[in-house]
Amino acid sequence: MSAEGVVAQRSPSVVLEVRGLVKAYPGVTALDGVDLEVRQNEVLGLAGENGAGKSTLLKTLVGLVRPDAGEIYVRGQRVRLRNVVDAANHGIGMVFQEQSLVPNLTAAENIVLGCEGPAIRRGVYRWATMRALAQEQLDKIGSTIDPLARTDSLTFAERQMVEIAKVLRIEQRTHNSPVIILDEPTSVLEPSEIETLFEQVRRLREFASVIFVSHRLDEVLDVCDRVYVLRGGQSVGEVRPADAVAGDLHRMMIGSESHEDHYHGSAVTRDETPRERLTVRGLAGAAFRDVDLDVHAGEIVAVVGVHGSGREELCKALFGAVATTAGEVTLDGERLDLTGPRAACAAGVGYVPAERKVEGMVGPMSVADNMTLAKQRVGCAGPVIVPKRQNDIVDKWISRLSIRTPGRRTAIQRLSGGNQQKVILARWLVGGDVRLLLLDHPTRGLDVGARSEVYRLMRELAGTGVATLLLADSLEEAIGMADRVVVMSDGRIVAEVPCPPDRKPSPLDLVKEMV
Structure with a gap:
């Protein structure tokens, strides 16, 4: 048997x-x-x-x-x-952390995919039926998403709701409770x-x-x-x-014994008159406008706002990944070239994206190759990669960041999410020349221990003068880690709230400015 x-x-x-x-x-x-x-x-x-x-x-x-x-x-x-x-x-059905939707299909197509039932007749979609089936699932979770919207036009949070609606269709596949x-x-x-x-x-x-x-x-x-x-x-x-x-x-x-998951350690010692590192004046793009912003050397500034506030697009624009239509940005007094990520990297700007598997890493490539992807020169002699030099640098950061990996040549896609994130962070540190670090939800999906390690690293970098722009995973994280919090709404900066260690604002103080 x-x-x-x-x-x-x-x-x-x-x-x-x-x-x-x-x-x-x-x-x-x-x-x-x-x-x-x-x-x-x-x-x-x-x-x-x-x-x-x-x-x-x-x-x-x-x-x-x-x-x-x-x-x-x-x-x-x-x-x-x-x-x-x-x-x-x-x-048995699963809503995946990293999402499993087909981006060029509609929300409705994704929701019924593999379980179309009456939505298909003789191999042809019955669009009205498919939309009704999808709407039934979206209604269960109180979503207002248009079932016929293309999935790649939705925000990350909206796509997550589509994922949940999709897995609920498993009710139609089994006679038993799912x-x-x-x-x-x-x-x-x-x-x-x-x-x-x-x-x-x-x-x-x-x-x-x-x-x-x-x-x-x-x-x-x-x-x-x-x-x-x-x-x-x-x-x-x-x-x-x-x-x-x-x-x-x-x-x-x-x-x-419990490891305290605190946000801020010892205050970073700075000069009484810290120098401005990042200066943004009148910056505008498709999702933001009239942005004026200063970040000093060694300062952590958090940008908060609801979905659609423009903060993610602003972060990408400072890395040259989103086009701007007006304004000027300087880094240590020199105009920052925003024509593309290559120019930003050369100027000492690092960017950790929110969707690491889509934008932050090349899954089949090794830990070593992903870590040195933006700073390949550190492992090279002229145009040629020197394996020993690259290996020494990679091993140093694997050890320093406590990256759990079978080896430097292991494909990064085989690592846990937290260790993948550490590799992506290390990418901007191997060259030793990062001046501005743009962190878009750097602790998303990390456990309490890994989050604490990221917080510690951010503080260490601030102590060396790195300016950090943080898009936090929560208001508590923004308040705990930042020296200042900038609030965005409808594409504009609407408030700036200081966050000294002894007088932290409450989340409610920020929410009042966000809505």
Whole structure:
């Protein structure tokens, strides 16, 4: 008898179970005997540092990764999940952290993709039916997105809502209650959108089971019934939110006493009259206008605003990635060439984009090649790459930033999200000539330990005189890390709020300016 179809004697309340799951890659064991149990009508939290094995575990549950050993049971029946369709047929669907939509299709096409049903007749789309099916799912999450809007015209947060609507279509694929996996679903959502999502999660609990993954431990404790903690590819414990606080989870995640996740360490010592490093006057583009901004050497300035405020476009414009129509920008008194990223790199400007897998890295390329991509000269003698020189530089930054990788020649796409982000940050440090660092949500998707390391690095760079423009992941992060906060609304700067260490503003102070 084949392995598939073997029935385990388990409680009817258990809808999904993994036993002794193992998955190894060259130089690293991602899963080392993981056990996990998902019960009917519950929200199960999954917590762990970057590299703990969460992503690999989730990918095995949706058929993207085949384990080397171990067993998976769905409603007591042992199964082999060969691909995403196979997992969906067993009622398992996932909202991916890095998104899996087809950008040149409409939201409606993405939502029904692979589960078109009555939306297709004789191989031809029935557009009215497809739109109605998509609208049904969007209505469930309170979204106002036009189902016929092209996906690449939507913001990141709007695309995330389309992802959630898409996975809800799994209800039409199975007669059993589904298992919905939400991998970092709140990473780019506004507070009001997060509450809408949580309402949807609570609704899902009524007819489905949910696996909820977030690095924001307070969210995990708020919305989940139980929480599993992974460390080093192993299950290290189960926590009931009613009996725990975020610090308890963090201690289990790192295997030691709680590491304080503070934003700001010791204040950076500066001259009484710090020199202006970045000066922006009258800058305008398609999504912003009349921008005047100064950032001093060694200063961290956070830019906050709701979606559509223009802050992301401003950040890209300063890197030459978005065209400007008016204004002038100077760096240390010299006019900054905004004609393209190449000129910005040459001038000592670094940029860490929000969507690292799309804009920040080349997945199949190695850690070493990604790290030196913008500063290839550091590993060269003339026009020729000198492997030993490149290796020495890469090894230095792997060690300094504690990048967890099997080796410098490992493809960056095999690293966890937090370690990928460290490689991208290191890209701007290997040359030693960065003067202005543009950080667009640099801690998105990072666990508390990795976030603290990024904060520490930002402070170290500020101490060496690097000017930083930060698009924070939350208002709390902006307030905690910044020396000043600039508020944008409708493409313009509408307020500037000082953030001295002893007199930090509250999030409400900023919200009043944002709306």
